[in-house]
Each structure stands twice: as C-alpha cells, then as structure tokens.
Amino acid sequence: MINLEEIQKLSKSTPSKIVMLVLDGLGGLPHPDTGKTELETANTPNMDKLASQSICGLSHPISPGITPGSGPAHLALFGYDPIKYTIGRGVLESLGIDFDLKKDDVAVRANFCTVDSSGVVTDRRAGRIPTTESSKLCEALNEIKLSGVDLSVVSVSEHRFVVVFHGDGLGAGLNDTDPQQEGLAPLKVVGSLKENKKTAALANEFVEKAKDVLSNSHPANMLLLRGFSKLPDIPEFGELFKLGSAAIACYPMYLGLSKAVGMKTFKCISVEDELSTLDKLYEDYDFFYIHIKKTDTHGEDGSFGTKVKEIEKVDALLPKLTGLKPDVIVITGDHSTPAALSGHSWHPIPLLIYSQWCRKDNVHSFGETDCASGSLGNLPAVEIMPLAMANALKLNKYGA
Amino acid sequence: MINLEEIQKLSKSTPSKIVMLVLDGLGGLPHPDTGKTELETANTPNMDKLASQSICGLSHPISPGITPGSGPAHLALFGYDPIKYTIGRGVLESLGIDFDLKKDDVAVRANFCTVDSSGVVTDRRAGRIPTTESSKLCEALNEIKLSGVDLSVVSVSEHRFVVVFHGDGLGAGLNDTDPQQEGLAPLKVVGSLKENKKTAALANEFVEKAKDVLSNSHPANMLLLRGFSKLPDIPEFGELFKLGSAAIACYPMYLGLSKAVGMKTFKCISVEDELSTLDKLYEDYDFFYIHIKKTDTHGEDGSFGTKVKEIEKVDALLPKLTGLKPDVIVITGDHSTPAALSGHSWHPIPLLIYSQWCRKDNVHSFGETDCASGSLGNLPAVEIMPLAMANALKLNKYGA
Numbered sequence: 112m113i114n115l116e117e118i119q120k121l122s123k124s125t126p127s128k129i130v131m132l133v134l135d136g137l138g139g140l141p142h143p144d145t146g147k148t149e150l151e152t153a154n155t156p157n158m159d160k161l162a163s164q165s166i167c168g169l170s171h172p173i174s175p176g177i178t179p180g181s182g183p184a185h186l187a188l189f190g191y192d193p194i195k196y197t198i199g200r201g202v203l204e205s206l207g208i209d210f211d212l213k214k215d216d217v218a219v220r221a222n223f224c225t226v227d228s229s230g231v232v233t234d235r236r237a238g239r240i241p242t243t244e245s246s247k248l249c250e251a252l253n254e255i256k257l258s259g260v261d262l263s264v265v266s267v268s269e270h271r272f273v274v275v276f277h278g279d280g281l282g283a284g285l286n287d288t289d290p291q292q293e294g295l296a297p298l299k300v301v302g303s304l305k306e307n308k309k310t311a312a313l314a315n316e317f318v319e320k321a322k323d324v325l326s327n328s329h330p331a332n333m334l335l336l337r338g339f340s341k342l343p344d345i346p347e348f349g350e351l352f353k354l355g356s357a358a359i360a361c362y363p364m365y366l367g368l369s370k371a372v373g374m375k376t377f378k379c380i381s382v383e384d385e386l387s388t389l390d391k392l393y394e395d396y397d398f399f400y401i402h403i404k405k406t407d408t409h410g411e412d413g414s415f416g417t418k419v420k421e422i423e424k425v426d427a428l429l430p431k432l433t434g435l436k437p438d439v440i441v442i443t444g445d446h447s448t449p450a451a452l453s454g455h456s457w458h459p460i461p462l463l464i465y466s467q468w469c470r471k472d473n474v475h476s477f478g479e480t481d482c483a484s485g486s487l488g489n490l491p492a493v494e495i496m497p498l499a500m501a502n503a504l505k506l507n508k509y510g511a
Numbered sequence: 512m513i514n515l516e517e518i519q520k521l522s523k524s525t526p527s528k529i530v531m532l533v534l535d536g537l538g539g540l541p542h543p544d545t546g547k548t549e550l551e552t553a554n555t556p557n558m559d560k561l562a563s564q565s566i567c568g569l570s571h572p573i574s575p576g577i578t579p580g581s582g583p584a585h586l587a588l589f590g591y592d593p594i595k596y597t598i599g600r601g602v603l604e605s606l607g608i609d610f611d612l613k614k615d616d617v618a619v620r621a622n623f624c625t626v627d628s629s630g631v632v633t634d635r636r637a638g639r640i641p642t643t644e645s646s647k648l649c650e651a652l653n654e655i656k657l658s659g660v661d662l663s664v665v666s667v668s669e670h671r672f673v674v675v676f677h678g679d680g681l682g683a684g685l686n687d688t689d690p691q692q693e694g695l696a697p698l699k700v701v702g703s704l705k706e707n708k709k710t711a712a713l714a715n716e717f718v719e720k721a722k723d724v725l726s727n728s729h730p731a732n733m734l735l736l737r738g739f740s741k742l743p744d745i746p747e748f749g750e751l752f753k754l755g756s757a758a759i760a761c762y763p764m765y766l767g768l769s770k771a772v773g774m775k776t777f778k779c780i781s782v783e784d785e786l787s788t789l790d791k792l793y794e795d796y797d798f799f800y801i802h803i804k805k806t807d808t809h810g811e812d813g814s815f816g817t818k819v820k821e822i823e824k825v826d827a828l829l830p831k832l833t834g835l836k837p838d839v840i841v842i843t844g845d846h847s848t849p850a851a852l853s854g855h856s857w858h859p860i861p862l863l864i865y866s867q868w869c870r871k872d873n874v875h876s877f878g879e880t881d882c883a884s885g886s887l888g889n890l891p892a893v894e895i896m897p898l899a900m901a902n903a904l905k906l907n908k909y910g911a
Contacts, residue, residue: 113574113594121577468851470540470548470858472883486859486883490575497576501857508855509573510583510593511600511620511738 124353127438127503130399136407136448138460151478153422157429158477162463167474168487169459172446178457184445185368190496198371199340204273206370207363217281217310219339223270223331230296236270237331255320257313276313282306289335347373357392359385360402386431393435410448418450439503440465466502524753527838527903530799536807536848538860551878553822557829558877562863567874568887569859572846578857584845585768590896598771599740604673606770607763617681617710619739623670623731630696636670637731655720657713682706689735747773757792759785760802786831793835810848818850839903840865866902
C-alpha cells in the first residue's frame with residue numbers, strides 16, 4: 112500500500128466533488144427465516160440502481176477477522192492506516208462536544224455509575240440518568256481542585272461526560288478504571304512511565320474527590336474512566352488529499368473524529384437535516400462525509416426490523432444526494448453491526464463507488480452477497496479514499 | 512507479501528520456460544455505445560481460448576486507485592515492490608538508448624522547447640522537431656565544457672534527449688526545470704543536500720551555456736530537464752529468480768527498464784519481429800518478456816478503434832507464441848490506458864496465467880469484466896512473478 116506522503120504528493124485540487132455516505136454498522140448477518148441480511152431485506156431501489164452503475168465490493172476496516180471500534184473504522188475510511196494512527200476515546204468525545212482540546216491536554220471519557228456500600232459497581236451507566244441531571248453533577252465535579260493542574264469536567268449526554276487534565280508533562284498511557292462488568296469495584300489508575308505516573312496520581316486524586324462530591328447523588332454516586340488520550344499526531348485530511356472537506360453528522364463522536372483529522376464539522380439533528388445540510392454546503396466543499404448513526408444503534412439493540420427500516424429511510428432520501436450529481440459517490444459502513452450479534456462484528460461491509468470512470472461491474476443490488484462478486488473484491492477500507500480520489504480524477508500519475 | 516530475499520532463497524533453475532506478454536496500457540473503459548472495453552470489443556479467439564485454460568484476475572500495479580508511470584508499473588511486473596525500488600526517468604531514457612551509464616553518473620531526461628523573448632515557454636516540445644535536427648543540436652550541446660565534470664548529451668528521438676553528468680559525489684535529489692505548463696519560465700535547479708547542491712550548480716551552468724548555444728535555433732531555442740536520477744540499487748532479476756532472461760521490445764524505455772534489472776535486451780521493429788525473435792531465442796533463455804507498445808499509444812491518443820485493432824493483431828499472432836508451448840504464459844498489461852481517458856489510469860488490468868498446473872477457473876473470455884470473476888481476484892502486480900515461478904515449478908517449499 113502506498114503511504115500517505117506519496118498520496119499527498121499525487122493529490123491535486125480540482126472542482127470535482129466526492130460524497131461519502133457512511134451508514135454506521137451497515138453490514139449484517141442473514142435472518143434465519145429468509146437467509147437475507149438487513150440490507151438485503153430492505154427495499155432499496157435507489158441504492159440498487161446506483162450499485163448497477165458502480166463498482167462494488169466488500170471492505171474490511173482493519174484486516175479480516177478484526178472487529179473495529181468506530182474510531183479506527185472511521186480512520187480507515189478517511190484513508191489513514193488504522194494500525195498506525197490511533198485516536199483515543201477521551202479525545203474523540205472531547206472533540207465531539209466541541210471542547211477546545213490543546214496539544215498537551217489529557218482527555219478521558221467518563222461514565223456516571225452506581226456503586227453499592229462496599230464500592231462494587233451495580234450499574235455501569237447509573238440508570239442512564241437524564242442529561243439535565245448529569246450536567247448539574249458535572250458542574251459540581253468541575254469545582255474540584257487538583258494539585259498543580261487545571262481540570263475541566265464537561266457533560267456529553269446522559270451518563271456520559273469528559274474529564275480533561277490541562278498541564279505540562281502529562282502522559283496518557285493509562286488503564287481504564289471501568290471494570291467492564293458489574294459486581295466488581297472500579298480499578299485504580301496505574302502508569303508506568305514518569306509522565307504517565309504523574310497523570311495516574313492526578314486521575315486517582317480526581318476520582319477520590321469526585322466520590323465525595325457524588326456520595327449523596329444516587330444512582331450517579333460514582334464514575335468510571337475510559338480511554339485516557341491526547342490529540343494524535345495525524346496529517347490533516349484536507350492537506351493530504353487537497354480537499355475542502357465537510358463532515359455532516361448527528362452524533363458527537365463522529366463530528367469529533369472528523370474534526371480530529373481537520374474536517375469542518377456540521378452538526379445535524381436527523382437524516383433529513385443531514386441531506387439538507389449537504390445541499391446547502393454543496394458549492395462550498397469538495398468532499399462530504401455524511402454519517403448515519405441509527406443503522407448501528409438498531410444493530411446494537413439486536414433489532415433486525417428497525418435496522419431494515421432505517422436503511423429504507425436512507426434509501427428513500429438518497430435522491431437528494433444523487434440529485435446533486437457528485438462526481439464520485441461512496442456508500443458503505445464503518446463496520447458491520449449484525450442484529451444477530453447485537454454488536455460490532457468483523458464481517459466485511461458492502462461498498463459501492465460510483466463515478467463516470469468507475470468501470471462498473473455486474474452487481475445490480477446493494478447487499479452483502481452481491482457485493483462479494485463485485486470487481487473491487489475484498490478491499491481494505493484504507494484504500495477507499497485513493498479509489499475515490501482516482502475516480503474524481505484528483506490523483507496524478509505515480510512515477511515516470 | 513514475501514520479500515525478495517526469501518524469493519531468491521526459494522527460486523531454483525529448471526528447464527521450464529516462462530513467457531510474459533505485456534500489452535502496454537491493455538486495460539480500458541467501456542465504449543458508451545456498447546458497454547464493452549477495448550479488449551472486450553476486440554475479436555480475440557486465441558486469448559479467449561488461452562484464458563479458458565488459465566487462471567485469470569485483475570492486477571493493480573501499485574495499489575488501488577494509483578495510476579502508475581511505465582517505470583513503477585514494469586518493476587511491479589518484474590516482481591519488485593514499486594514503492595521500494597524506483598528508477599528515475601533520466602536513467603530509464605539513458606538505458607533505453609543503450610547509453611553505458613556508470614554507477615556514479617547522474618542522468619536527466621531533456622526536452623527541446625521553445626521560449627519567447629521574455630524566456631517564457633511557449634511550446635514544451637519545440638514543435639516535436641525531427642530527430643535529424645535534434646541530433647545536430649545535441650552534438651552542439653555535447654561540446655559544452657563544465658567545471659570539473661564530463662558531460663554527455665545524447666539524442667533520443669524528436670525533441671527528447673538525455674544529459675549525463677559524469678563525476679564523483681554527485682547527488683540526484685533535484686527538481687525538474689520543466690514548469691509542466693506553457694506560459695511559465697523554466698525553473699532553476701535546486702538541491703538541499705551537499706551532493707545535490709553540487710549537481711544543481713552544474714545543471715544550472717549547463718542550462719545557461721545551452722541557452723547560448725541554442726539562441727538561434729528556433730523553435731528549439733531552450734531545453735527542459737526532468738527526472739534527475741542515478742542507477743538504482745536493485746537486485747538482479749536473473750539472480751533473484753535464477754532465470755536466464757530476455758527482454759524483447761521495440762521501444763527504448765522498455766529495453767532500458769529490462770536492462771536496469773539485468774535482462775538481456777533485444778530490440779525489434781514490429782510485433783511480428785518480436786515474435787520471430789522469441790522463436791529464435793527460445794532455446795537460449797528461461798524467461799521472456801515481450802512488450803507491445805501500440806496498445807498504449809492508441810489509448811493515449813484516445814483512439815478506441817485502433818487500440819482494438821492492435822489487440823486483434825497481437826491475438827492473431829499469438830499462435831506463434833503458444834506454438835512454442837511455454838510451460839507458463841502470462842498475458843497482462845503494465846497499466847490501463849483507456850481511450851476514454853487518453854492516458855494512463857488506475858483501473859486494474861486483465862491478467863491470465865496459463866500453465867499445466869494453474870488450476871483453471873471459469874473465465875472463458877479475456878476481458879475486464881470476466882477477469883473480475885477470475886480466481887486470482889484483485890492481485891497486486893508484484894505477485895505475478897512468484898505465481899509464474901510457482902506455475903513453472905521453479906520455487907521450493909517455504910519452511911519445513
């Protein structure tokens with residue numbers, strides 16, 4: 112695989128436009144009664160028509176057999192080697208809520224949780240307390256003073272919030288305090304290197320003081336920390352591909368991911384709003400990333416039928432996208448979330464790349480089984496961006 | 512992918528023979544009226560018959576989406592990682608005209624061009640002046656004396672020639688002087704490292720003196736330099752694969768490429784001559800690379816019909832090749848050159864590998880769409896040589 116330095120040398124700015132539509136968790140598994148996946152079950156005349164004018168295949172975010180989180184899966188879609196470049200959960204959440212994270216900050220994602228009198232976790236999400244309540248608790252936690260560093264505690268939604276430690280010489284190589292299952296006590300933070308030990312001490316100090324602040328706020332009487340991280344050293348998407356890029360999404364994490372690679376972000380409230388936003392922004396950018404969340408949510412909930420409905424909803428709105436006549440359209444998912452598994456999975460994801468120059472194959476229906484016979488074959492997701500760029504005629508020749 | 516050191520350890524010399532037929536720019540795009548590519552349109556009974564006895568697939572020279580120049584595309588076909596091993600344009604042209612390039616020489620490809628009185632380029636190719644004229648100009652430029660190094664200026668054809676600087680401690684990490692578009696002045700040569708600065712000074716001195724020599728020879732009253740380069744440090748093809756190898760081609764650049772990796776080269780004047788040469792040399796070598804140029808030329812010219820005719824011409828002559836009954840036959844291109852794009856493209860290239868041991872697939876027609884369903888799938892071109900070697904039973908087992 113060609114590296115990003117080479118890609119950057121080959122990329123050129125042109126007026127052509129690329130739209131990448133990502134249906135989160137798109138890939139699925141067959142329903143036992145029909146043998147058809149969620150996407151194959153959905154009535155998707157617009158995607159099928161587009162598939163018949165496209166090259167199709169199946170993409171794998173990391174490598175075959177590996178189930179990715181949303182972070183690495185999206186980095187791969189954006190053209191970054193997801194093994195080489197990593198973005199921690201704390202950074203993702205911070206960027207997602209528009210928190211102005213600085214180079215030296217250490218951010219961590221936090222959950223309110225419930226512990227019993229012996230300190231054992233009885234609910235890792237504190238009954239998903241409403242955001243109105245958790246915001247107040249975050250304000251209280253924000254008053255905590257730590258030795259030598261400033262602290263920010265900011266609510267995200269429901270039980271989720273972000274803690275940011277501002278200071279010099281802080282490392283982020285730290286374990287989570289979340290024991291990952293109920294019935295266990297939260298873990299202590301431990302760091303091995305000097306800069307990590309410093310952050311570990313601060314994090315443990317914060318947890319102790321927070322426990323006092325929260326002692327009377329059952330069910331949110333404790334917190335769990337996950338994904339200590341700093342801003343990654345990652346080349347800017349726009350500089351790399353010489354694209355003016357807009358990210359259109361409803362959920363903070365995906366806006367955060369896009370912002371982390373340097374895209375301009377536009378927060379929406381629904382799929383309809385996302386497509387209207389695309390329409391409004393269309394003249395101002397060259398590259399559009401549109402994120403559809405609920406396909407994944409329904410998959411996570413194990414709800415085959417509602418995932419089917421969500422795919423059909425997106426399909427029905429697709430003409431608003433295709434009507435803009437982008438030079439290149441990519442439709443895929445960041446990973447599979449089969450309802451049958453109620454979670455992310457390793458299964459490769461249906462992929463179509465449409466352009467005037469794509470050399471279409473014989474796939475006429477957008478689904479897992481048909482895409483498996485597409486001319487793209489099984490493709491690492493990291494190669495989608497170079498293909499999209501090529502199809503937009505935005506890449507110069509490599510070598511003489 | 513297994514590395515070349517390992518390949519070299521596994522390779523063994525046997526009497527079996529491999530013929531690799533490369534139709535330059537073979538891959539295409541569908542004609543809007545028929546939906547068929549150049550290769551799919553061409554009547555190719557011999558290639559189709561061979562495909563039905565072969566394994567087929569689509570190969571990509573560098574990685575998906577990347578459009579290669581002929582240099583890296585051929586290196587991949589010869590089994591070299593085209594990202595790791597690079598051959599500059601100056602070296603390619605020098606080898607192609609049989610110039611005896613030494614290890615320390617710096618070679619650069621030059622074009623005669625036309626500049627106006629303000630020094631701005633008005634024709635990057637000086638009206639493609641005839642070779643007879645440019646040869647005389649090259650002889651005049653060859654008289655230029657530079658401080659401390661010897662110089663060779665050698666005509667290639669039409670406006671194209673080669674400049675070689677002979678001396679110690681010369682680097683080749685230099686920019687082109689070609690501004691790549693008309694209306695701009697030629698650029699100065701700049702080098703950052705010490706050895707590059709030395710060459711940069713010599714190159715600029717040469718350009719200044721050449722401008723004087725050419726001042727009265729409108730339209731060829733100036734020159735442009737592209738691709739400063741030195742012989743690459745590349746393992747010999749014959750030692751790597753333990754093959755006696757013959758390169759059969761009409762065009763200097765491909766002979767140059769073959770010579771750069773250590774093949775014996777045989778210059779021909781036509782496809783017929785190439786196949787007669789194969790016949791004559793057949794007992795003397797184990798590996799034959801045959802290069803067909805005009806498929807690419809017609810593609811570059813945007814001429815769908817003549818590209819089809821050239822493919823048909825090669826197909827009609829194919830029995831001269833198959834009649835020799837090589838143990839392994841590879842037919843492919845170095846890259847795609849769709850007439851629709853009038854230039855190289857990123858599209859993967861039809862590939863067939865025939866041998867008694869190939870485990871043939873269900874492809875019965877040699878074309879882009881059918882090869883997409885071949886059992887080789889989408890294959891990096893660098894893996895063709897190991898497959899050819901395996902099919903010739905020339906590779907030992909890896910590991911115990």
